[in-house]
Amino acid sequence: QVQLQESGPGLVKPSQTLSLTCTVSGGSISSGGYYWSWIRQHPGKGLEWIGYIYYSGSTYYNPSLKSRVTISVDTSKNQFSLKLSSVTAADTAVYYCARVNVATIPPAFYYYFDYWGQGTLVTVSS
Amino acid sequence: IQLTQSPSSLSASVGDRVTITCRASQGISSYLAWYQQKPGKAPKLLIYAASTLQSGVPSRFSGSGSGTDFTLTISSLQPEDFATYYCQQLNSYAWTFGQGTKVEIK
Numbered sequence: 001q002v003q004l005q006e007s008g009p010g011l012v013k014p015s016q017t018l019s020l021t022c023t024v025s026g027g028s029i030s031s032g033g034y035y036w037s038w039i040r041q042h043p044g045k046g047l048e049w050i051g052y053i054y055y056s057g058s059t060y061y062n063p064s065l066k067s068r069v070t071i072s073v074d075t076s077k078n079q080f081s082l083k084l085s086s087v088t089a090a091d092t093a094v095y096y097c098a099r100v101n102v103a104t105i106p107p108a109f110y111y112y113f114d115y116w117g118q119g120t121l122v123t124v125s126s
Numbered sequence: 127i128q129l130t131q132s133p134s135s136l137s138a139s140v141g142d143r144v145t146i147t148c149r150a151s152q153g154i155s156s157y158l159a160w161y162q163q164k165p166g167k168a169p170k171l172l173i174y175a176a177s178t179l180q181s182g183v184p185s186r187f188s189g190s191g192s193g194t195d196f197t198l199t200i201s202s203l204q205p206e207d208f209a210t211y212y213c214q215q216l217n218s219y220a221w222t223f224g225q226g227t228k229v230e231i232k
């Protein structure tokens with residue numbers, strides 16, 4: 001059973017960089033076949049996709065956050081990480097990591113988020 | 127691509143048939159997933175590719191639709207189904223979610 005666990009500071013000062021790590025167990029990131037993603041949820045609000053990374057290091061980011069986001073992977077530790085720079089109070093949210101699976105239903109490929117971490121609340125405040 | 131769910135909330139009784147609609151601002155073929163989220167918990171995948179039931183999800187959940195209009199149906203609402211439901215499009219970047227539909231006890 002695949003499990004994901006987010007970790008990192010729960011409080012970040014404005015203008016600083018938010019850094020979170022997602023540790024994957026029950027499966028190897030380097031085995032390929034999946035993408036590894038970050039999603040956030042503002043308090044009491046809906047979900048916002050931040051971006052994903054493949055084990056090879058290729059990434060794709062939400063254009064609305066692209067200038068401030070970096071997602072990286074450390075296959076030796078079976079972890080992937082999120083850095084969000086120049087944070088403001090608007091970045092206060094629960095941050096989730098998730099696995100993106102791909103189903104082949106010819107002739108198309110369908111993505112979906114099948115495993116999620118429990119989420120971690122990050123508050124931006126001085 | 128914007129996703130608009132309706133209704134935003136609903137009240138229903140155990141045993142009721144519940145239908146939630148998700149409309150996309152442009153065609154997304156069948157690149158749509160549905161998730162259930164309970165308070166304080168991560169979302170749980172219910173359906174992907176618009177109508178494919180995720181393994182382990184009860185068969186009372188079903189999805190349909192293609193293009194711009196999609197529905198999630200719960201055929202007979204159970205006590206554990208009271209939650210917020212989100213649709214998500216994975217047709218084009220940035221992947222986006224609907225605003226959610228909260229299903230409450232009547």
